[in-house]
Amino acid sequence: MFEIKIDDARYWKSCVDSIVSLVDEGTFNISKEGISLKAMDPSGISMVSFFIPNKAFSKFEVEKTAGVGLNLDNLGKILASARQNEQLVMKDAGNKLSMEFIGPNGKRRYKLPMIDVKKDADKEPKIAFESNIEVRSDALKDILKDANLLSTYIGFKTDKNSFMVLAKGDAGELEEEHLNNTDAIKKLSVDKASSATFNLEYLERIIGACPAENAVSLSLKTEEPIRIDYKIGDATLNYYLAPYMES
Numbered sequence: 001m002f003e004i005k006i007d008d009a010r011y012w013k014s015c016v017d018s019i020v021s022l023v024d025e026g027t028f029n030i031s032k033e034g035i036s037l038k039a040m041d042p043s044g045i046s047m048v049s050f051f052i053p054n055k056a057f058s059k060f061e062v063e064k065t066a067g068v069g070l071n072l073d074n075l076g077k078i079l080a081s082a083r084q085n086e087q088l089v090m091k092d093a094g095n096k097l098s099m100e101f102i103g104p105n106g107k108r109r110y111k112l113p114m115i116d117v118k119k120d121a122d123k124e125p126k127i128a129f130e131s132n133i134e135v136r137s138d139a140l141k142d143i144l145k146d147a148n149l150l151s152t153y154i155g156f157k158t159d160k161n162s163f164m165v166l167a168k169g170d171a172g173e174l175e176e177e178h179l180n181n182t183d184a185i186k187k188l189s190v191d192k193a194s195s196a197t198f199n200l201e202y203l204e205r206i207i208g209a210c211p212a213e214n215a216v217s218l219s220l221k222t223e224e225p226i227r228i229d230y231k232i233g234d235a236t237l238n239y240y241l242a243p244y245m246e247s
Helices: 009-020 072-079 137-148 200-207
Strands: 002-006 025-031 034-040 046-053 059-062 066-071 087-093 096-103 106-113 131-136 153-158 162-169 172-179 185-190 195-199 215-220 226-232 235-241
Touching: 002 009, 009 046, 009 072, 009 087, 009 226, 009 235, 046 200, 066 072, 066 106, 072 106, 131 137, 131 153, 137 153, 137 162, 137 172, 137 200, 137 215, 153 200, 153 215, 162 185, 195 200, 200 226, 200 235
Parallel strands: none
Antiparallel strands: 002 059, 002 087, 025 034, 025 066, 034 046, 046 235, 087 096, 096 106, 131 185, 131 215, 153 162, 153 195, 162 172, 215 226, 226 235
16 A cells, blocks of 8 residues: 655656656556666567656655556656646555546546556666766757657767767768756766767657756767766766667
């Protein structure tokens, strides 16, 4: 049994948006420490690991650890109805999740059936990353837009002093160079020059929910999955995306 209250229902929507962008179903593990979820996207090329601590909630009563499997598309649609100044209370209601929105003008309650999720994600991959780039979210979104003009894939390349972005398609080629310690690139740490290419659509979906001025951390190793980390308030998001390999 659990009862969880968050004072800003729209904040919880932002958190769930960061998961729904990739995954259509998943299991929220609710423990005394907080709420976590780990899941693969249906194609199997990306995974998300989510955690939000109990301090993010105004009420967090959990008798024992519970797994709540949900259709995340349906959850996202319900959360999209959240209005300004509404609170959200989530409760265990047998084999359903009760979601009650409480606003200045009244209440409304939804019940979502809990489901058996086919398969949760395995453990996160162990990769000895060679490069780390911290970039402002809005700058990274602009970089992806630039690449999207020409290609459906984007290449990242690092050396000691710069972060390079490459894109190539039938319409032309893009090469962008970003230097360390600028408004866009907050930190560049390179143990070894790295390069890899990734699916643009997945990257856009991964960072879509990240607030504009937040930092996004990109961890790279040549031709290995990229790790992407950011925060939404107290919530922590970690993603892995497999590289694109030309056949």
